Amino acid sequence: MNPDRRPLIGITSYQDEAAWSVWRQRASLVPQTYVDSVAAAGGTPVLLPPQPGDAGPLLDALDGLVLAGGPDIDPARYAAEADPRTGPPHQARDDWELTLLRGALDRDLPVLGVCRGMQLLNVALGGTLRQHLPERSHQIVPAEFVRRRVDVEAGSRLAAVLGPAAEVNCYHHQATDRTGSGLRVTARADDGTVEALELPGQRFALGVQWHPETDPDDPRLFRALVEASRLPADHASARPRETTR
Template sequence: MTRRPLVGITCYVEQARWGVWDFRASLIPQAYVDAVTAAGGRALVLPPDTTDDAVLDVLDALIVAGGVDVDPARYGAEPHPSTDAPQPLRDAGELLLIQGAFARDLPLLGVCRGAQLMAVARGGTLIQDLPSGIHREVLGVFSSHPVRAEPGSGVARILGDAELKVNAHHHQAVDDPGALVVTAWAEDGTIEAVEDPTRTFAIGVQWHPEMLDDPRLFVALVDAASQARVL
């Protein structure tokens, strides 16, 4: 039997409750795992670890998940009053994996915070508090808004270059993409996707595709991982 592509998913570290227990936990919304499984992959949850990036040598693809704001010190900025308290271990661990994925040309998908970290890893900066409310209108509820993809980009090849309808729940976004290329925008000009066109698959999206009824980004990631294993 051919092994399914192994897709690592970085995870949150938060106080969590289940049954009678209330502990710090490494966790991820099940929607990420379901999306990878439905696309033909096998999900592996990756808690933060700053020792090395050797786990990438056994993975076929990497997803950097959403979560709390990136520490502004990572891109040389002072924190805005609205910026979350930093999580140094998660920032450091995910940046290590992102840099390692770029170096190995490992298929890489960044989601929300993950897209922002991809830009920071390539020398970019972030907007710490967006002036527009379309990206997070109600706490705990995804907003919906249109996105325009650059024709010919990776995002457009996967999702089409017609206007896309995406979900959102964020107050930060990429400002300067660094060495990455911007390939999608919201109607207010907010950067919605970044890519490294020199890599086989390196795409970051500001929305949450795992929560949409559209598997194409995950299918494309798993397909890229499958093809890389054959080569």
């Protein structure tokens, strides 16, 4: 790509009812912190709301992809019965983001999955989720992030970005159970909860269970994504992968 052009980074979005001015309507939106994080890292952020149809032309125009946090993934996507504490399914978003993710991996497009985004990466590659963690462990107070340490596996892509450990902002009640095909667990919390996954052989395919977009003082993950998006794709490494539907 032109070294003077800022990489185009797609960010998946919510599709929910929202209020502004005198209006309350269904809207496509994402927390501003994602947009700010991508822009501060040197990318041009573009929102990707759930939509039907072929995502191929869109992915061909992008240089990188952020799978944003959000609601629980439908347990049927990993052949499980819904726990009563699992949130209602958002089928349109699940469909759209799985389509984007599969296409991105096939193209060797750099991907950063955040919270739900990491879980989606795991489910897409055949993994499963723990539908509810012990109370007051990783989601202690509603709408407040938990600051906690994660230990990073030596020699991983994540370790090259963050080092052997990091203090991060967590807010989640679900987590990885069985790891998807080809994925490597590269960080855990002190209670053993999986906090990061990556897919070796891709230019950049990394998921974190925490919320780096809420920590403007630590832009390293978004910078790593943008830097990877400037590199030429190695399509030889982007072989089709077995994924769940």
